[in-house]
Amino acid sequence: MLTRILISFFIMIFIAACGSSPKEDAGADGAGGSGLTSVDYTSDGVKAGTGDDLIINVGDRIFFEFASHELNGEAQEQLQAQAAWMKQYSNVTLTVEGHCDERGTREYNIALGERRAQAMKNYLIGLGVTADRLSTISYGKERPAVLGSSEAAWSQNRRAVAVVN
Amino acid sequence: MKNLFLLFFLTVVFLKAGFLHSEELEIGISQGNIKPTPIAVTDFFAENLKSKKFGKDISNVISNNLERSGLFKIINKKSYIQDSESLNNQPRFEDWKLIKAQHLVSGNIIIKGDTIEVEFRLYDILTQKQITGKRYETGKSNWRRVSHIISDEIFERITGDTGFFDTRIVYVAESGPVGKKQKRLAIMDQDQSNHRFLTDGSYMVLTPRFSPTSQKITYMSYINKQPRVFILDIETGQQEIVGDFPGMTFAPRFSPDGKKIIMSYSDPDVGNSEIYTMELSTRSVERITNNPGIDVSPSFSPDGSKIVFNSDRGTRQHLYVMDYNGKNLKRISKGVGSYFTPVWSPRGDKIAFTKLENRQFYIGIMDIDGKNERMIAEEYHVEGPTWAPNGAYLMYYKQSKTFVDSEGKVKSGGESKLFMVDTTGHREREIVTPLEGSDPAWSPLLH
Incomplete structure (x- = not known):
């Protein structure tokens, strides 16, 4: 006896031709228009109130223990300097990036990176920086600062970093 | 497109x-x-x-x-x-x-x-x-x-078991230097034929997962530097953001009926990840967990009545099971070490997970009450198990140790590759992909 079954279904062929999307932001030092403005330079020739100024003269990052988002004394000191700098340049806004070392899963580390960024943001708010100048993003373990599978690299990668917008 | x-x-x-x-x-x-x-x-x-x-x-x-x-x-x-x-x-x-x-x-x-x-x-x-x-x-x-x-x-x-050959794998294809890898969605048949990319690599994507009922994938995307959960219809190529959340959403999976997304959401005013569901037809959102610890990586039981997830609410990261509405919460992982990414098996009787113990990563399987834990794969780094639809095989990815020279430049390692193994832990084999691969997800049977 013959049984006939008719099954119909779809197979689809996907042609990858996705639209473009914005690349990394261009440097923050781009020309800001033709108006006459004066620009301050710090003693080592870096433009004051810029990302470079923050990195070189203040410090842009803090570090964490494994699987922790607690701010140690060193991190708190660092953030006090950042808060003072933020008060000096009141038009500056920051994105706080949270990162992790490679010793965890993607999903857990994304959550942990967010907590680190948030811990930094909240501490800065506690020091008087207004919340509307601070946003956060977590990259989990996807963007290590230092490469290598060693404690030396991991300790540099468990971090939160202030990026001037 | x-x-x-x-x-x-x-x-x-x-x-x-x-x-x-x-x-x-x-x-x-x-x-x-x-x-x-x-x-x-x-x-x-x-x-x-x-x-x-x-x-x-x-x-x-x-x-x-x-x-x-x-x-x-x-x-x-x-x-x-x-x-x-x-x-x-x-x-x-x-x-x-x-x-x-x-x-x-x-x-x-x-x-x-x-x-x-x-x-x-x-x-x-x-x-x-x-x-x-x-x-x-x-x-x-x-x-x-x-x-x-x-x-x-x-x-x-x-x-006497159902097969797994008329299936597809979606995964994250990785290319470029260690630490700056481009990560894009790719799909292929289970035997690695008909490979094609689903996103162009201009933004990072992570953790794709199939719908159990349709040709859709949910995943996390960093498009426009806004990390959020999306759904991609692989028939139409349409991408759609899941919900209107002011903060980061991630770690998504479909419910067994395909009608809901379960995921983690980090409220920007709180900064802590909780588990939420969103009904796709009505967009109604429900918060399932409420705890100061991180709650992440939720996965429904096949009948939709329970949820297993990962939390660091105790001293370490462990696996917890609760009812679909957050009630009757119990920790199920009992061993030393840290547990991550639990995934309920399609047969309903096992949970696969990632484990870190003594600086070594494992893929393991346990009963749904945490008993009979056993490891089926081991590596410097291995994570992200996904079940074959018959519940008899798992796929996951391994990442090798990164070796650097005295100037911090990569000498070797740091590569991600897909592997599959049967649930006894025997006969592990690499699933060869054109680029490096991570975060594999197995489709249901297509017929």
Whole structure:
């Protein structure tokens, strides 16, 4: 006896031709228009109130223990300097990036990176920086600062970093 | 984006054997490391010379599938005594017994214009009986798909378990230097054919997962530097953000009925991840957890009544089970070490997970109450298990240690690769991808 079954279904062929999307932001030092403005330079020739100024003269990052988002004394000191700098340049806004070392899963580390960024943001708010100048993003373990599978690299990668917008 | 739709009409005819159906031979994949069954898979017979290539290709796809399962040993074609043409009339069982085949797959094909008729028969050599036989009629270009369907049929009749060959894998294809890898979605058949990219790499994507009921994928995307959960319809190419959340959403999975997304959401005012569900039709959002610890990586039980997830609310990261509404919460992981990414098996009786203990990562399986924990894969880094739809295999990815020189430049390592293994932890094999691969997700059976 013959049984006939008719099954119909779809197979689809996907042609990858996705639209473009914005690349990394261009440097923050781009020309800001033709108006006459004066620009301050710090003693080592870096433009004051810029990302470079923050990195070189203040410090842009803090570090964490494994699987922790607690701010140690060193991190708190660092953030006090950042808060003072933020008060000096009141038009500056920051994105706080949270990162992790490679010793965890993607999903857990994304959550942990967010907590680190948030811990930094909240501490800065506690020091008087207004919340509307601070946003956060977590990259989990996807963007290590230092490469290598060693404690030396991991300790540099468990971090939160202030990026001037 | 452009898409081609191809309607695939498949006619299936059951072929009657001249004998009574033989009883199914129980092997049972979950019973440990059994010896692979020797099986002969002949080139499918074709009168027409041009069709002969198809006969060979179909046979090869079936052989590779069965071999990949670890449960079959394909007997070398060179030792076959009876040729395909004579086999097409009636197998000489003595010939196949002589080369120690337990089973024999034969078939023939007829190509008429754009359609192909594929007929296959599966025999048990010892009892000299036909176990099953079917004829499929479909578009010529679907020959590979039919080969997978036949493979599933053979697997099912011999092992008593449903197959996993007519399935696809979505994963994150990685390229570029360690630490700055481009991560894009890619999809391929379970046997790595028909590979194609689903996103262009201009933004990072992570953790894709299939819908159990439709050709959709949910995943996390960093498009416009706004990390959020999206759904991609792989038929239309349409991408859609899941919900309107002011903060980061991540770690998504579909509910078993395909109607909800379960995921983690980090409220920007709180900065802590909680588990939420969103009903896709009404967009209604429900918060399931409420705890100062991180709650992440939720996965529904197949009946939708329970959720397993990962939390660091205790001293370390552990696995917890709760009802769909957050009630009756219990920690299930009991060992030392940290536990991550639990995934409920499609059979409902096991949970696969990632574990970190003494600086070593593992993929493990435990009962749903946390008992009978055992490790099935181990590496410097391994994570992200995904179940085959029959619950008998797992896929995951490994990342090798990164070695750097004195200037911090990468000398070697840091590579991500996909692997699959059966649930006994035996017969692990690499799933080779064109680029590096991570975060694999197995589709349900397509037929």
